[in-house]
Amino acid sequence: MLTGKIALVTGAGRGIGREIALVLAANGATVIVNYNGSKESAEAVAAEIVQKGGSAEAIQCNVSDFAASEAFVKQVLDKYKKVDILVNNAGVTRDNLIMRMTEEDYDTVLDTNLKGAFHMIRHLSRSFIKQRGGKIINISSVSGVLGNAGQANYSASKAGLIGLTKSVAREFASRGVNVNAVAPGFIDTDMTKNMTEDAKKTLSSMIPMGKMGSTKNIADLVLFLAGDGSDYITGQVICVDGGMCI
Ligand code: NAP
Helix, strand or coil: CCCCCEEEECCCCCHHHHHHHHHHHHCCCEEEEEECCCHHHHHHHHHHHHHCCCEEEEEECCCCCHHHHHHHHHHHHHHHCCCCEEEECCCCCCCECHHHCCHHHHHHHHHHHHHHHHHHHHHHHHHHHHHCCEEEEEECCHHHHHCCCCEHHHHHHHHHHHHHHHHHHHHHHHHCEEEEEEEECCECCHHHHCCCHHHHHHHHHCCCCCCCECHHHHHHHHHHHHCHHHCCCCCCEEEECCCCCC
């Protein structure tokens, strides 16, 4: 159980982040439900947690903004005094072949997916080190492990997250702070909904288990990594992908 723990989940108003927030709260954590644009759905996630007897608050912050992230972390620490579990889940895609990829699309994806995680870890680092304990979980992707045609920006950001995870894991290991990455495969959310049926079929055929994963498949691993069971695990990248990365 995560009773007494404070969890901060970025991009928790929708999709995988929403499920992670609900699962952590169901296991006793107080959850900060971060969102950028999805105010209503983030507030609905927090309300659902509270209605089920848990504790949660929705707070807006664009994690790609260094100063805004710093103010967000300050707001959370002023009120909750600590963060025990940080889940860097916020992410975007701007897919295109490299020869057509704009600088803006490259920067947006890197700034959100990779720099956003850096901002959150950087601003919480003093607090994590001082409390000599905590769990940082970065949501990477199989695209960061394997690469993916048409996703050079996204794959670079997700591979970067793996390097960030391993380096910070080494920096924080002696302080009792575990830093791990989860690499989801092909999960049913808004991010994958807009793909054509044909593209979904082709992708599914590349999955040894032959089907898409659910947000719960990801949240269940995050729950494990957030709890005491992961105390001797750090710097790892765990694929939840129906076997794509075998
Ligand atoms: P999604 O449904 O599109 O949700 C993306 C989330 O990221 C939203 O909650 C969004 O918040 C948040 N976000 C985007 N930009 C943000 C910013 N600047 N600041 C704060 N929050 C921001 O995507 P998803 O499928 O749940 O993906 C969640 C994570 O899993 C992402 O990191 C994604 O790369 C990763 N992933 C997904 C899959 C998949 O198959 N779905 C596979 C591998 C990895 P707002 O709506 O409030 O803007």
